[in-house]
Amino acid sequence: ETGVTQTPRHLVMGMTNKKSLKCEQHLGHNAMYWYKQSAKKPLELMFVYSLEERVENNSVPSRFSPECPNSSHLFLHLHTLQPEDSALYLCASSQGLTSAYNEQFFGPGTRLTVL
Amino acid sequence: GQNIDQPTEMTATEGAIVQINCTYQTSGFNGLFWYQQHAGEAPTFLSYNVLDGLEEKGRFSSFLSRSKGYSYLLLKELQMKDSASYLCAVRDLGGKLIFGQGTELSVKP
Numbered sequence: 001e002t003g004v005t006q007t008p009r010h011l012v013m014g015m016t017n018k019k020s021l022k023c024e025q026h027l028g029h030n031a032m033y034w035y036k037q038s039a040k041k042p043l044e045l046m047f048v049y050s051l052e053e054r055v056e057n058n059s060v061p062s063r064f065s066p067e068c069p070n071s072s073h074l075f076l077h078l079h080t081l082q083p084e085d086s087a088l089y090l091c092a093s094s095q096g097l098t099s100a101y102n103e104q105f106f107g108p109g110t111r112l113t114v115l
Numbered sequence: 116g117q118n119i120d121q122p123t124e125m126t127a128t129e130g131a132i133v134q135i136n137c138t139y140q141t142s143g144f145n146g147l148f149w150y151q152q153h154a155g156e157a158p159t160f161l162s163y164n165v166l167d168g169l170e171e172k173g174r175f176s177s178f179l180s181r182s183k184g185y186s187y188l189l190l191k192e193l194q195m196k197d198s199a200s201y202l203c204a205v206r207d208l209g210g211k212l213i214f215g216q217g218t219e220l221s222v223k224p
Contacts, residue, residue: 002157031210042119043158043202043214056211090157097210103148104212106157 003027004107006091012113013081021076021110023091031097032074033104034066037088049074050097081114088112117141119215121203126221127193135188135218137203148212149177149188150202158202161188190220198222 004025013019025032034046048056049068063085065077074091088111092104118140127133139147146165150158164170164179164186176189190197200217207213 002159004157040123040216042216043204043212045211045213048211056209103160103163105160106150108155108157 002105002107004091004093004105006089006107006110008110009108010111010113012115013078014115015081015083017081018077018079020078021089021091021112023074023076023107025072025074025091025093025105025107027093027095027105029093029095029105030071031094032068032071033092033094034074034076035090035092035106037090037109039087043090046076048097055097078112081112083114086112086114117205117207117213119203119205119213121201121215121218123216124219124221126223127190129193129195129222129224131193132189132191133193133220135190135201135203135220137186137188137215139184139186139203139205139213139215141205141207141213143208144181144205145208145210146206147177147179147186148204148206149175149186150204152200152202152217154199161201193222195222195224 031050036044047066067075088109090109091107094102094104121137149161152158162177202217203215204212
């Protein structure tokens with residue numbers, strides 16, 4: 001248990017569906033992240049929020065839309081996804097972005113399958 | 116560009132020592148992290164190096180040479196539960212973590 005929870009843990013959706021992934025951190029951190037983890041590929045950073053403001057959008061297609069309503073919650077809204085978007089989506093949080101030793105704490109991920 | 120290389124797979128025997136190497140080329144450097152990830156679980160933090168040298172934490176140690184763009188994770192007295200993926204990640208000056216593809220370690224009896 002890392003103090004970061006994600007729901008749902010598994011999600012199967014069609015290409016025309018709209019769904020949302022939720023992340024909540026109970027660590028009092030002020031930065032939150034979305035990553036995509038595909039088989040045999042490195043973790044890819046998607047979005048970074050610091051103090052509820054988006055500070056990084058790593059060339060992610062617009063069919064992925066993040067939302068950070070407060071420092072404890074992060075959402076990833078999904079619409080008209082493609083089968084190649086099937087992956088494990090990981091949320092993480094940290095205290096600050098660049099200060100020494102501020103490791104990121106990861107949630108267990110949402111396993112997404114797009115049919 | 117940004118490039119982090121680590122072996123894809125390694126196999127070792129229970130009770131032995133294994134060293135997982137990581138080489139990196141990044142446009143900025145603000146620390147190197149090692150994470151452990153068991154199948155179906157969240158990556159968990161193992162170690163952090165920002166200065167050259169060895170950091171020891173129980174059975175796990177991590178080494179960094181900034182001039183060579185090189186790090187390794189050393190696991191001693193291997194246990195079956197150490198079978199996992201080990202992720203090397205470099206933090207850039209903006210705080211972003213750049214990950215290698217991970218090394219899948221299998222510990223055999």
